[in-house]
Amino acid sequence: MKAAPIELGSWSHWHADERPLRLGVSQCLLGDEVRYDGGHARDRYVTDVLGRWFELVPVCPEVEAGLGTPRATLRLVDEGAGTRLVQPATGADLTDVLAEWSARRIEALRALDLDGFVLKRGSPSCGLERIKVYRAGMPAGRNESGVFARALRERWPALPVEEEGRLNDAGLRERFVERAFCRNRWRTLVARGLSRRALIEFHGAHKLLLLAHDEAGYRRLGRLVGSAGQLPDEELFGAYEAEFQAAMSKNATRKRHVNVMQHALGHLKRLLDPAEKQEVLTCIEDYHAGLLPLIVPLTVLRYLVRRHGVEYLQGQLYFDPHPKELMLRNHA
Ligand code: SF4
Structure with a gap:
């Protein structure tokens, strides 16, 4: 049997300079x-690490909406008429200014x-x-999103969004960057003119990655691709994208990773001798117990997949979804 090209399971195969x-x-x-x-x-993580791999598009809502720098501080206030964005020093209510600017800017983005x-x-x-949120000059005990952040979520729900502070958490960081790479792979296919064949290839390469995030979503996507012949192209591609983004937004927990790696090991079991198999199982168990980072069992599995030429696993992006230099799985 002809081996699948290993590039299919490598992030670099899917990303293109044109996008x-x-x-x-x-x-x-x-x-x-x-x-x-x-x-x-x-x-520094944004500029020096993400900036190496991503083109960074700067947006400052307050300056771009015309408030200038320096400026008096803003705060969210609720005096009974809903949450407003006000500038206490001047008394100005800037809610509508920021909301209208946000709508235009998000369209441009x-x-x-x-x-x-x-x-x-x-x-x-x-x-x-x-x-x-403040009331009568005091924190009112409610926590909300900023005006631009809320507009971004509402107007562009499929876009992966995160705060820089939360990127200090290894799990959240991996999820955000992984989703951004997934989105880029999908949008690259769309830009090239999505076909049913390309969709099937895309889905095939993301199976284990999906399984690590959302088993139910993985199954729904499998059924969608399996019944593709009954749907018009536009409907199929739109439904797939929405379901794919929703599945990838779920947390890939330690337990789910363990399930995926055991599933992968099932494809290797006839090819490994008992000692090798036990070695991998111990590695996975140590990861489950929090004694090893994810990168360790994955590296062992990837080595065995390549050594034994297991076609299905060689095509899985799960083993190589983003550049190793980002070291996202070294701490997760
Ligand atoms: S937090 Fe947002 S609005 Fe404030 S300075 Fe930074 S980019 Fe501008």
């Missing part, structure tokens, strides 16, 4: 002095077809969650 990986970023995270006090909030967005935490414009 670079691209993230929107709250501009102050890039080191630009756009904050209310004329400072910045440079985030859609034309750039971003793969994700990194937002600045704690900002009443950019913060994704836990932004204080």
